[in-house]
Amino acid sequence: MKSNEVLVRVDKVSKKFCRSLKKSLWYGVNDIVADLLPFSKRTSNGTAQSPLRSSEFWAVNNVSFELRRSECIGLIGHNGAGKTTLLKMLNGLITPDSGRIEMRGRIGALIALGAGFNPILSGRENIYVNGAVLGLTKSQIDAKIEEIIDFAEIREFIDAPVQSYSSGMAVRLGFAIAAKTDPDVLLLDEVLAVGDVAFQAKCFNTLAEFRERGTAFILVSHNMHQISRYCDKVLYLKRGQIAHSGDRETGIDTFLRDMHQADANGSAERTDWSRVYGSGKVAFTAARFRDSEGREVNEISVGDSVTLEIDYERRGDLPHPPVLDLIMRDREGILFQGTNISEGHPFGFLNVNGHFQVQFPALPINADYVEFFFCALDKQSSEILDWKRHVRLNIRRTGASHGKLQLQTRWSAL
Amino acid sequence: MLDLPVTVYSPESPLKNPGLLLKRMFRDLIASRGLAWRLFVRDRSAQFRQSVFGYIWAFVPPLIASLPFVFLNANGVVSIKETPIPYPAFAIIGTLIWQVFVDALNTPLKTVAAAKPMLTRINFPREALLLSGLATVLFNFLIRLVLLVAVMIWFKITPPSTIVLFPLGILALICLGFTIGVLLTPLGLLYNDIQQMIPMVTMFLMFLTPVVYPKPSGGFAGRIMEWNPVAPLITASRDWLTTGSNGNVSQLACILGVAILLSFVGWVFYRLALPHIISRSGN
Numbered sequence: 192m193k194s195n196e197v198l199v200r201v202d203k204v205s206k207k208f209c210r211s212l213k214k215s216l217w218y219g220v221n222d223i224v225a226d227l228l229p230f231s232k233r234t235s236n237g238t239a240q241s242p243l244r245s246s247e248f249w250a251v252n253n254v255s256f257e258l259r260r261s262e263c264i265g266l267i268g269h270n271g272a273g274k275t276t277l278l279k280m281l282n283g284l285i286t287p288d289s290g291r292i293e294m295r296g297r298i299g300a301l302i303a304l305g306a307g308f309n310p311i312l313s314g315r316e317n318i319y320v321n322g323a324v325l326g327l328t329k330s331q332i333d334a335k336i337e338e339i340i341d342f343a344e345i346r347e348f349i350d351a352p353v354q355s356y357s358s359g360m361a362v363r364l365g366f367a368i369a370a371k372t373d374p375d376v377l378l379l380d381e382v383l384a385v386g387d388v389a390f391q392a393k394c395f396n397t398l399a400e401f402r403e404r405g406t407a408f409i410l411v412s413h414n415m416h417q418i419s420r421y422c423d424k425v426l427y428l429k430r431g432q433i434a435h436s437g438d439r440e441t442g443i444d445t446f447l448r449d450m451h452q453a454d455a456n457g458s459a460e461r462t463d464w465s466r467v468y469g470s471g472k473v474a475f476t477a478a479r480f481r482d483s484e485g486r487e488v489n490e491i492s493v494g495d496s497v498t499l500e501i502d503y504e505r506r507g508d509l510p511h512p513p514v515l516d517l518i519m520r521d522r523e524g525i526l527f528q529g530t531n532i533s534e535g536h537p538f539g540f541l542n543v544n545g546h547f548q549v550q551f552p553a554l555p556i557n558a559d560y561v562e563f564f565f566c567a568l569d570k571q572s573s574e575i576l577d578w579k580r581h582v583r584l585n586i587r588r589t590g591a592s593h594g595k596l597q598l599q600t601r602w603s604a605l
Numbered sequence: 606m607l608d609l610p611v612t613v614y615s616p617e618s619p620l621k622n623p624g625l626l627l628k629r630m631f632r633d634l635i636a637s638r639g640l641a642w643r644l645f646v647r648d649r650s651a652q653f654r655q656s657v658f659g660y661i662w663a664f665v666p667p668l669i670a671s672l673p674f675v676f677l678n679a680n681g682v683v684s685i686k687e688t689p690i691p692y693p694a695f696a697i698i699g700t701l702i703w704q705v706f707v708d709a710l711n712t713p714l715k716t717v718a719a720a721k722p723m724l725t726r727i728n729f730p731r732e733a734l735l736l737s738g739l740a741t742v743l744f745n746f747l748i749r750l751v752l753l754v755a756v757m758i759w760f761k762i763t764p765p766s767t768i769v770l771f772p773l774g775i776l777a778l779i780c781l782g783f784t785i786g787v788l789l790t791p792l793g794l795l796y797n798d799i800q801q802m803i804p805m806v807t808m809f810l811m812f813l814t815p816v817v818y819p820k821p822s823g824g825f826a827g828r829i830m831e832w833n834p835v836a837p838l839i840t841a842s843r844d845w846l847t848t849g850s851n852g853n854v855s856q857l858a859c860i861l862g863v864a865i866l867l868s869f870v871g872w873v874f875y876r877l878a879l880p881h882i883i884s885r886s887g888n
Contacts, residue, residue, distance in 0.1 A: 206884075230621075283612065284884075290616075294614075298612065306723050375609060
C-alpha cells in the first residue's frame with residue numbers, strides 16, 4: 192500500500208500576463224534578458240511579488256495548496272479566473288513569477304489528447320508519435336498497441352489517415368494512448384470523458400484504476416456534478432485569487448452563489464409592468480407570490496406550496512376567450528410549460544379586472560431562483576394580448592442535491 | 606520510502622545554479638532521443654505522402670538554384686573568371702554546399718515554430734525538436750550528396766585524396782548554420798520580422814560568398830570575403846571534393862571550434878528563453 196505522501200505542493204504561486212500584445216512581446220524579451228543575467232539588479236526576489244508593469248495583471252495571485260496520493264482536487268471558477276494558467280504551471284509549460292511548485296513523481300496530463308498527431312499519417316503511426324510525446328518508449332508501445340486499438344474502438348480505421356477520423360474517434364485514440372501512461376499526478380482540463388456512454392464508462396473506470404494505483408488528480412471543470420462526484424476538496428479561484436480552499440460542498444455552494452449574484456446584479460432583466468406587449472385587450476398589471484397561508488412572499492423553500500397571482504385588466508372587447516401560456520425557466524432553460532394555446536385552461540370571458548391564480552401544491556424545483564414568463568392569447572386567433580417576462584421567485588435550497596428537482600422518494604431493497 | 610523524481614518550478618533563473626542546469630540539459634537531451642527520431646520519421650513519412658512525384662521533389666530545389674548561373678555563364682551574359690573545374694560543375698557543387706548551410710540555418714526556427722501547438726499544451730523534452738531538426742538537415746544533405754556524386758560523374762571529375770576532409774567541411778557548415786539558427790529562434794518566435802528577414806539576408810549573403818564564383822584574390826571584394834566565416838568553409842569543402850588543393854585546415858578547425866562553443870551557448874539560450882515565449886504565446 193502506497194503511503195499517504197504529499198505529491199503536489201504549491202506555495203504562494205503567482206503569474207502575471209500582459210493585455211497588450213506588443214508590450215507582452217517586449218516584456219518577453221526583457222524577461223529572457225533578465226534570466227540571462229541572473230546576478231544583475233533587474234531580477235526580482237523569488238518569493239516577493241515584483242510590481243506590475245504597464246498593462247500587466249495577475250492571472251494567478253498567491254495561490255497555495257497541497258495534494259496527497261489518491262486525492263482529487265477540483266479547480267473551479269469563472270472563465271478567466273486563472274484555472275488553466277495554474278494548470279499550465281503545474282504542467283511545467285510556464286514558470287511562476289513568484290512562489291514555488293514542488294511535484295513528486297511522474298506528471299501526466301489529459302489536456303491535449305492526440306498531441307503530435309499528423310493528420311496525413313495513419314492512426315497506427317500516430318500512436319507511436321503521440322506515445323513518444325507522452326514519454327512511452329517504442330517497446331512499451333509495441334507491447335500495448337493492441338490494447339490501445341481495442342480501447343479506442345477504431346480497429347477498422349486504424350490504418351486510415353487520421354484526417355479521415357471524426358473528432359470523436361481522434362479524441363478516443365488520444366485517450367486510449369494516454370490511458371497507458373502511468374502518472375503519479377494527473378492533470379485534467381474539462382475532459383473527464385469523451386465519446387458515447389459506453390466509452391465514457393471505460394474512461395471513468397480507467398481513471399478509477401489510476402486512483403487505485405495512487406494517482407493524485409487535479410481536475411478543472413465547470414460541471415459541478417463532476418466536481419461533486421470525483422473531488423475530495425475544491426479550490427475556487429476568483430480573478431486569480433483563492434476564494435475558497437478546502438471543503439468541497441462549501442466551495443461549490445460559494446461558487447454557485449457568486450454566479451447567482453452576478454446574474455442578479457448584472458444582466459438580469461426585470462419585468463416592465465408599465466408597458467403592454469401585445470394588443471393590450473387584456474393587460475397584466477402586477478404579479479405576486481403567496482404561500483399556503485395566503486401571505487405574500489418572494490422566497491420559498493424547495494417543495495413548498497406556492498401560488499402565482501397575476502392581476503389583470505380587461506381593456507378591450509374580447510372576441511374569443513383568452514388562454515394563459517405559462518413558462519417557468521431557470522438559468523439554463525425551460526423547466527415547465529404549464530399551458531399553451533391548445534391546452535389552455537378555459538377562463539371564459541373575463542371580468543373588467545381581477546386576477547389569475549396558478550397554484551403549485553408543492554414546487555420541487557431545486558434552483559436558486561425560477562422565473563415565470565406568461566402570455567395571454569386569444570384562443571381562436573392566437574392574437575397576443577399581453578406578455579410579461581422575468582417574474583422571479585427566489586428559492587431557498589436545502590440539502591446537497593445537484594439535480595434540477597427534489598422529488599419525494601421511497602427506497603427499498605428486496 | 607519510494608524514490609520519486611522531484612520536479613520544482615520556481616521563478617529563479619536557471620543560470621543561478623549552473624551545475625543543476627547542465628545536469629538537466631544532458632538528462633533532457635538523452636531523454637529526447639526516442640521522441641526526436643519519432644518526430645523525424647513522422648515528418649519524413651508525411652512529407653511526400655500526399656504527392657504523386659514524391660521524393661523526386663527533394664532533388665529539384667537544389668538543382669534549380671544553380672542552373673541560372675550555368676545558363677548565364679554559358680551564354681556569355683555573365684563572365685566568371687577561370688574555375689579549376691568546368692563552370693557548371695563549379696556552380697552546381699557550390700550551390701549544393703551553400704544550401705546545406707542555409708538549410709541548417711533555417712531549420713531550428715522552422716521546426717520549433719511548427720511545433721508551437723505541442724509546446725503550448727504538453728510538456729516534453731524540448732531538445733527533441735532541435736535533434737529532429739538536425740536529423741532533417743542531415744537527411745537533406747544526403748539527398749544533395751547524391752546530386753553531388755551525379756554531377757562529379759557527369760563532368761568526369763575524379764575525387765582527389767582530400768575527399769576524406771570533405772565531411773569535415775560539411776560538418777563545420779552544418780554546425781555554424783544550425784548554431785546561428787538556434788540563436789535566432791527565440792527572437793524569431795516572438796517577432797515575425799526575423800522569419801521575413803532570413804530568406805532575404807541569406808540570398809544577399811550568397812552573393813557575398815564564393816558560391817557561384819571563385820574567391821576573389823584582392824580588392825574590396827576580397828577583403829569582405831576575409832570577414833565572411835562561411836566563405837572558407839565553402840571553398841575548402843569544394844576544393845577538398847574536386848581539386849584536392851589543401852585549404853587552410855587550421856582556419857577551418859578554428860571556425861568549427863567557435864561554432865561548437867557557440868552551439869552550447871545557443872542551447873542554453875534556447876532552454877532559458879522557451880518558457881517565456883510559451884507563456885506569451887497563448888494556446
